[in-house]
Amino acid sequence: MTDLSATAAVPNAAPTKAKARQKAIVRFPYQIHAGITPAMNRAIERMTGGNHSLLAAADVIRMSLHGYLMQNDAQYHREVAGNR
Secondary structure, eight states: OOOGGGOOOOTTOOOOOOOOOOOOOOSOOOOOOOOOOHHHHHHHHHHHOSTTOOOOHHHHHHHHHHHHHHHHOHHHHHHHHTTO
């Protein structure tokens, strides 16, 4: 049996550090749940399905809500348009 307590430390060895996890950037801090119709679901699947899709379902829904609010909520429009 080998006595591991007697092994010498490696000279000039740098101590190992655990990598610090980066905090996730929270770009969209709020979430909402909404029911959709089967036709809406099929349309979203067509837009987001496949290997070549650049959008996720959440992106399509977010863009749709943004367009609706830009047209129908003047305060939202002013807030968002002021940030450009």
